[in-house]
Amino acid sequence: MSKINNWVTKFLDKAHLNTSRILITYICALLLIPVFFSFFMILEVAITKSNVITIMKSPYVAVDVIIIITDFILGYYLWLKKDNFLCKNHNYRFFMTCQLIGQLLVGNLFCSILALFGLISLRSTKKGWQENSELLIKAISIAFIFLFGICSVIIILLKVKNSR
Secondary structure: OHHHHHHHHHHHHHOOOOHHHHHHHHHHHHHHHHHHHHHHHHHHHHHHOOOHHHHHOOHHHHHHHHHHHHHHHHHHHHHHHHHHHHHEHHHHHHHHHHHHHHHHHHOOHHHHHHHHHHHHHHHHOOOOOEOOOOHHHHHHHHHHHHHHHHHHHHHHHHHHHHHO
């Protein structure tokens, strides 16, 4: 495991990805993924010559829309409060751990990998950051992981129902 960790740390160093750049990339991903999803919805409406309501009748699309809206809100919140995450080691670690779990639950591998990179780069950083954590950041992190968990359970239930 330490060989993989060392390899990822070397990769992050060569790519010049520190905790700040990883967080900014994560914010961009959370804000751009919903935009691309919207473009794909518009493209599907144009190709199938149907309307958005017809496409939204699919329960999978409805759950994906909930996930996309949640990602966008989270990205916007992070964009506004990124300094709070970067200045406090404990906030960053807790948030990225919650995001790693939550994004894995809903199948967003790109954001999961970015969260994992953020955790690994935090471990390799030798800065002496403050260890105080903010209750609001913990509450938001837990709320989003709870929402992602609910969406994951809904997707699993839909898959089980359709497999019968």
